[in-house]
Amino acid sequence: MDQQEIVRVFEEFFEKYKKTEGDRSSWSAHWTEQMPSGASVEVNMTKCPKGTTFKVFKNGSKLGEISGWDAFFAEMERMVGEDWDPETFFGSMRDFS
Secondary structure (H helix, E strand, O other): OOHHHHHHHHHHHHHHHOEEOOOOOOEEEEEEEEOOOOOEEEEEEEEEOOEEEEEEEEOOEEEEEEEOHHHHHHHHHHHHHHHOOHHHHHHHHHHHO
């Protein structure tokens, strides 16, 4: 799955399942998936006037935050490590939406 397809899948999922964060200026949606390695990876995408932010968790522990799609693609593998499998993560998200 290429980057363009990943953005399309997550954006469609976000539009379908987003929830407001209080004052209706911030919206978020999250997806959790079991990776082939056995690790649980969760990504929470939040959109607000400042832009798009991704909060990344592995096995329930927050690994950090990433701002914007370019940084997402540059940082996810480094942040999650060998447990990151974008085909599994986004394939399941696409199938669910």
